[in-house]
Amino acid sequence: MAQIPQEPADLFPSLEEAQIARLAVFGEARTVQKGEIVFDLGSADHGVFVVLEGSLEVIGVSNGVESVLSIVGRGAFTGDVSQLSGRRSLVRCRAHEASSLIEISRANLRRILQTDAAIGEVFLRVFLLRRLFLISHHVGDALLIGSSHSADTLRLRGFLSRNGHPHTYVDVERDPDVQAILDQFDIRATDIPVVICRGTLVLRNPSNAAAAECFGLNAGIDEAAVYDLIVVGAGPSGLAAAVYGASEGLNVLVVESSSPGGQAGSSSRIENYLGFPNGISGQELAGRAFIQAEKFGAQIAVARSARALKCARSPFTVELDDGASVQGRSVIVAAGAQYRKLPLSNLGQFEGAGVYYGATPVEAQLCANDEVAVVGGGNSAGQAAMFLSAHAKHVHLLVRGPGLAETMSRYLISRIEACPDITLRPFTEVEALEGNGHLERVRWRQSQTGAADTHEIQHLFLMTGACPNTSWLEKCVELDQKEFIKTGVELGPGWPLRRAPYLLETSVPGVFAVGDVRAGSIKRVASAVGEGSMAVQFVHQVLAE
Numbered sequence: 001m002a003q004i005p006q007e008p009a010d011l012f013p014s015l016e017e018a019q020i021a022r023l024a025v026f027g028e029a030r031t032v033q034k035g036e037i038v039f040d041l042g043s044a045d046h047g048v049f050v051v052l053e054g055s056l057e058v059i060g061v062s063n064g065v066e067s068v069l070s071i072v073g074r075g076a077f078t079g080d081v082s083q084l085s086g087r088r089s090l091v092r093c094r095a096h097e098a099s100s101l102i103e104i105s106r107a108n109l110r111r112i113l114q115t116d117a118a119i120g121e122v123f124l125r126v127f128l129l130r131r132l133f134l135i136s137h138h139v140g141d142a143l144l145i146g147s148s149h150s151a152d153t154l155r156l157r158g159f160l161s162r163n164g165h166p167h168t169y170v171d172v173e174r175d176p177d178v179q180a181i182l183d184q185f186d187i188r189a190t191d192i193p194v195v196i197c198r199g200t201l202v203l204r205n206p207s208n209a210a211a212a213e214c215f216g217l218n219a220g221i222d223e224a225a226v227y228d229l230i231v232v233g234a235g236p237s238g239l240a241a242a243v244y245g246a247s248e249g250l251n252v253l254v255v256e257s258s259s260p261g262g263q264a265g266s267s268s269r270i271e272n273y274l275g276f277p278n279g280i281s282g283q284e285l286a287g288r289a290f291i292q293a294e295k296f297g298a299q300i301a302v303a304r305s306a307r308a309l310k311c312a313r314s315p316f317t318v319e320l321d322d323g324a325s326v327q328g329r330s331v332i333v334a335a336g337a338q339y340r341k342l343p344l345s346n347l348g349q350f351e352g353a354g355v356y357y358g359a360t361p362v363e364a365q366l367c368a369n370d371e372v373a374v375v376g377g378g379n380s381a382g383q384a385a386m387f388l389s390a391h392a393k394h395v396h397l398l399v400r401g402p403g404l405a406e407t408m409s410r411y412l413i414s415r416i417e418a419c420p421d422i423t424l425r426p427f428t429e430v431e432a433l434e435g436n437g438h439l440e441r442v443r444w445r446q447s448q449t450g451a452a453d454t455h456e457i458q459h460l461f462l463m464t465g466a467c468p469n470t471s472w473l474e475k476c477v478e479l480d481q482k483e484f485i486k487t488g489v490e491l492g493p494g495w496p497l498r499r500a501p502y503l504l505e506t507s508v509p510g511v512f513a514v515g516d517v518r519a520g521s522i523k524r525v526a527s528a529v530g531e532g533s534m535a536v537q538f539v540h541q542v543l544a545e
């Protein structure tokens with residue numbers, strides 16, 4: 001990803017005169033007086049402003065205290081990635097002096113991004129840099145008070161980070177100032193994790209959906225529309241379907257249970273995705289795809305799960321877990337898979353409190369200088385072990401079989417073998433977890449010798465494969481024995497149309513399945529992306545029938 005900018009000039013470049021002239025065609029002239037608020041923190045109903053004369057102050061507001069981030073003059077423009085999605089502004093903008101501006105609406109901004117490559121490049125680069133700046137400087141409307149021993153704290157931190165929503169985190173265990181904040185908002189220690197939303201609203205251990213609602217992450221989603229395409233899931237396959245669908249003129253809604261990125265979002269470094277020779281973190285890849293989808297006009301609803309698919313006739317209805325429903329003339333199921341769990345009775349008690357299913361910088365921070373164990377022999381386990389070895393004191397890699405050769409890519413095996421901070425433990429299975437509130441000890445057994453050992457390990461990473469997310473489909477489409485969705489030539493008898501099913505089409509014409517959720521798919525980012533984009537071609541054909 002781009003470097004976090006240090007200079008205001010990187011964040012507020014001046015457009016060239018010719019570019020301003022091209023933009024003026026799409027905008028409306030506005031004048032503001034000195035001190036007038038051009039748009040405020042939390043507002044979503046304004047466009048992007050280009051300064052023609054005078055200057056504007058861009059202001060961060062934290063706990064009601066203002067700090068001027070920059071004063072910008074002729075040729076500069078406002079906005080960040082929230083401008084594409086219709087989310088609320090994270091900064092305040094005030095006229096530094098009497099000024100003339102052009103305001104460009106969100107719809108026109110999209111038009112410019114799609115038609116004027118040179119201006120589009122400037123806007124998108126700057127929007128991304130600004131969001132990075134806000135995240136790294138904790139500028140915004142979210143304060144999270146939590147504890148490193150709390151699973152819900154980890155959940156909320158992960159949710160905000162993966163949605164690219166800047167937030168300040170205060171840890172009750174480590175920060176001496178926390179009591180003052182708790183007192184200020186009349187919060188008891190038992191209420192944490194607590195999210196202070198927009199400086200005033202206190203949410204006590206909110207669900208992801210409640211946090212999304214408060215920060216307006218789903219602002220601008222039109223639930224009454226009949227979409228050309230509804231995509232369920234915003235992992236790599238769903239995001240690819242959204243980018244290709246929206247860029248080819250389809251009216252697309254993506255529904256995502258959690259945050260964009262899917263399983264790939266929990267990968268610290270993907271090294272086999274074409275075009276990224278140094279690797280790319282799953283979150284970064286997802287973040288870029290998310291912006292790309294929004295640039296083309298796809299709407300993406302987060303923290304909202306599909307609960308059922310009514311597939312008897314088109315338009316299909318996708319019922320959501322909050323009781324709402326949305327309609328689409330075609331559906332792409334891109335719901336992927338979820339992590340397989342170990343058969344340990346008290347596992348749930350430690351999930352997020354010592355047991356993790358992803359190794360990202362958020363988890364790495366928690367286990368800095370501690371011993372950790374990673375379970376699994378696949379590429380995801382290998383990546384996690386390598387990534388964690390740079391943060392943890394030592395990594396134990398537990399594998400049920402004799403070694404890694406059959407399950408892991410050769411490049412990862414070589415790195416693990418060469419890394420003195422990783423101990424490979426073949427024929428080893430976790431037998432018990434112990435701890436009080438947080439994982440404290442892990443007992444594992446070596447199946448060849450029968451010897452069991454208990455280790456003082458507070459962080460266990462489970463990377464043992466995944467099961468498909470298909471229970472919500474209630475057998476609406478045909479599944480295989482392992483509950484993956486059958487498509488195309490794999491389908492059994494009973495196909496209702498005279499034409500043959502398209503590649504990636506399920507037993508219901510017009511409903512497609514892509515990525516890890518599809519029976520027989522290759523469980524890789526590149527193939528998920530490929531399938532998501534291919535399915536859009538067949539969606540066009542179905543819509544034309």
Ligand SMILES: Cc1cc2nc3c(=O)[nH]c(=O)nc-3n(C[C@H](O)[C@H](O)[C@H](O)COP(=O)(O)OP(=O)(O)OC[C@H]3O[C@@H](n4cnc5c(N)ncnc54)[C@H](O)[C@@H]3O)c2cc1C
Nearest residue numbers: 233235236237257262263264306336337515516523524525
């Ligand atoms: C830790 C890890 C590391 C990996 N590393 C690599 C790698 O280096 N290279 C590689 O090629 N592959 C890697 N993989 C595999 C790769 O990530 C997956 O193959 C890929 O993410 C599959 O994409 P997908 O979109 O099909 O599904 P997923 O990534 O599983 O995404 C599915 C999405 O659907 C959402 N969803 C599920 N049910 C619902 C519902 N009912 N309503 C709404 N939303 C729903 C989920 O929340 C999720 O966001 C890794 C996987 C893991 C777990």
